[in-house]
Structures are given as structure tokens and as C-alpha cells.
Amino acid sequence: MADRGTANALVSGESLLFLTDEQLRRGIEAMFFAYRGFTADPDRILQNYAYGRAHHRAIHFINRSPGTTVNNLLDILGVTKQSLNRVLRALVDDGLVESRVGTRDKRERHLFLTDAGTALERELSDAQRSRMRAAYRAAGPEAVAGFRTVLEQMMDPDMRRHYQTTTESAS
Template sequence: MRDKARAQTTVGEDLLFLTDDQLRRGIEAMFFAYRAFTADPDMILADLDYGRAHHRALHFINREPGLTVTSLLAVLGVTKQSLNRVLRTLIEDDLVQSRVGIRDRRERQLHLTEKGVSLERRLSEAQRVRMRTAYRNAGPQAVAGFRQVLEAMMDPETRSQYQAMKDLPEER
């Protein structure tokens, strides 16, 4: 029993002292994983003449119907000008509705239309399949560790935004 605990400690300690080459491999794995993760939605987006910014906007508006433009700006970390271009296209194409705020009439609350919900579902389905398969293959401990690593990579403000998103109700 002690040998097993000692072996686990050694493995854990080895992870604390990664070489530059091991870190580089981790970075490369993230690049390739991200490329694979975005490949399927990218094909759908290209057919519609949209980019990843459109996908991210659809994702977060779907995640939190009524999200304000200001909140979406903060979540996406883009300029107002950039977001306005994306939202203008999504609104013109009847994927997103911009409504006057309930509490503050100066605010614009964003909602997906039926067409927007359908597109968002198409875009995210392939990603869900990929994540589900990877999670099942890796197992629960690896999934928990993966989430821990991702959260540890976030700066405090980003982590706070992520934590707030985790508290939202499940997807509709």
C-alpha cells in the first residue's frame, strides 16, 4: 500500500517539474485538439459565410437567453465594433433578436430565434459528440483533471465569468 502511495506521489511530483519539451508537447496537443474541436463547426460556418465569432455569440446567447450586449462583450472579450458586426449579421439573417431590456430600456437583450437555435444546435452537436467520446475514453479522473487544468489556465476575471456560466440552468 505504501509503495502505491509513494508511486502516485512520484508521478504527481514529476508533473510539477515538467521540462520545456513536455510543456511544448502540451501546447501542441492543445493546438491540435482545438483544430479538431472547431473543424466540424467551421465547415458549417464557412457554408454560411460566418466565422468563429458568430459561433461563439450564438453559443453564449443560447446558453443565457436575454444576455445583454454588454455582458456578451465581456464574455467574448472582443471590441464593441467587432461584436456589432457579428450581431448585425446574425440579426439580419434572423438568427438573433435584440429586444429592449426589461429592467433597463437602454439595454439590449439578445435571444436566439428558432432558426438561431437550430443553427447553434448543428454547430455544437459535433463538438458535444467529440467531447463525449473523449471524456468517455479518458475516464472520470482525467475529465476532472482536464477541467482543473483548463480552469487553472484562466486568469481570475475569466475564471469568474466561467464560474458564473456554470451556475446557469442546463441548456434548453
Template sequence: MVQGQSRSENTRGMLFLTDEQLRKGIEAMFFAYRGFTADPDRILTEKSYGRAHHRALHFIHRSPGTTVNKLLATLGVTKQSLNRVLRTLIEDGLVLNKIGTRDKRQRHLSLTEAGIDLERALSNAQSDRMRAAYRKAGADAVHGFCTVLEAMMDPELKEHYENLTGGEHI
């Protein structure tokens, strides 16, 4: 970095990054992810749940009535893995599993009040961290960060993301 320049001034306009800069970016993602998941992990540990439970709660909350097959596609996990997570969440009274009215083979998922409360606690922990980071970084950085995240998504996952967000971006 050139002395007297900020990180963004130093990299602004660069069309490429060195291997070392890319490595630093990868490491930043690893450590940011650890921070992003740390607060929810503490809440999940108290209930003997893991991140798979968190992801299931999050996406069921975002799409109440979603089917097991849609949740499988969104999460990209095996049916066996998802069934294990869902069984626990249903038994613990956090998720409702209703048989489809038009297609009896379909299972529609939604959160109970207790599930909504837990999902809210997990989301609030992450929202607080993201809100603070976004404020510190500023609007241009937030826009750039979101652009980078979307550019890293595989096309089919970007489609899931756009369906979930209604095509709206930050």
C-alpha cells in the same frame, strides 16, 4: 517514457514538467483545438459565418436575454467587432435584439428558432467530439483535464465561467 508504462503512469506524481513536455502540451492544445473547431467550421462556412458568430450564438443560447454589454464582457471583443457579428445574425433572423423594459439603453439578446437550430448543430458537433474523447480518456483524465483548463483561466474569465456554469464543475 519508461518502457511498459503508460503516459499517465509516467507523469503521475510529477510536480513539474520539462520545457519539452510543456511544448508538447502546447502543441497538443493547438491540434486539439483544430479538431474541436473543424466540424463547426464546416457548418459555419456554408453560411459564410466565422467563429465569432459561433461564440456569439453559443453564449446567447446559454444566457437568453443577456445584454450586449454582458456578451461583450464574456467574449472579450471590441464593441465594433461584436456589432458587426450581431448585425449579421439579426439580419439573418438568428438573433432577436429587444430594447430593455427598465432601461431603454439596454439591448437584450435571444435566439430565434432558426438560431437555436444552428446553435444546436454547432454544439452537437463539438459535444460528439468531446463525449468520444472523454469516454476514451476515462473519468480521472476528464477530471484532470478540467482542472488544468480551469487553472489556466485568468481570474476574471474564471468568474465568467463559474457564473455561466452555476459554479458547478465537470
């Protein structure tokens, strides 16, 4: 709670429209350290499978959009086809992802998590949800709404549209 008081004092004493380079630097560093914490638990879990963050991202987005195509996943992740194919090959070979031929277009591959893939996704997400839930509770609802707004404004417009479409369809 003391942190929220400190944050409120800083906000009330500083104009958010004219942040100094030092204030922005502190924000950038906070993002680095927060991301490090946010990925630490899943990274430990992924080590048991000899997987990395690319595998985690693929599993996450396949879970969010069962039946998504390889091309859609390429757009979301912004990686090369070769890189994604390496990741998907490992996930398919290990029985975590199933790749099905498209019904309308036989060239398309639709991706689904298997039961084992769903279990791994749940384990990875539970760790991150726990961390986020604790942070959100400590920060309070206004801070959570502001944080979400900041993250959305940092996204490239195409990614923001994709994110908004994904979150609307999940609601």
C-alpha cells in the same frame, strides 16, 4: 485504451510539479491540435452561412444566457464593440438572433436566439459534444476531471469566476 495507459505511465514516471520546457511545449502543441479538431466540424457548418468562429461564439453564449446584454457578451468574448456589432448585425439580419430593448434601461439590448438560431446552435454544439463525448469516454473519468481542472486554472481569474457562475446557474 492504450493512450490512457501511456498517459498513466508518463504521469507516474514524471513529477507534475516540475515539468520540463519540452513537456510544456508538447502540452501547448496538444492544445493547438485539439482546438483545431474541436473547431473543424463547426467551421465546416459555418461555411454554409459565410460565418466564422466569432458568430459561433456569440450564438453559443446567447444560447447559454438567453436575454444576455450586448455589454455582457462584450465582456465574455473580449472583442471590440465594433467587431461584435458586425457579428450581431449579420445574425439579426439573417433571422438567427433577436435584439430586444431593455425593460428597465432602454439603452440596453437583450439578445435571444430565434428558432432558426437555436437550430444552428444545436447543430454546431452537437458536432462538438460528439467529439468531446468520444474523447471523454476514451480518457476516463479521472482524466476528464483533471482536464477540467487544468482548463479552469489556465483561465484568468475574472473569466474563471464568470465561467463558474455560468456553469452553476446552468446546473
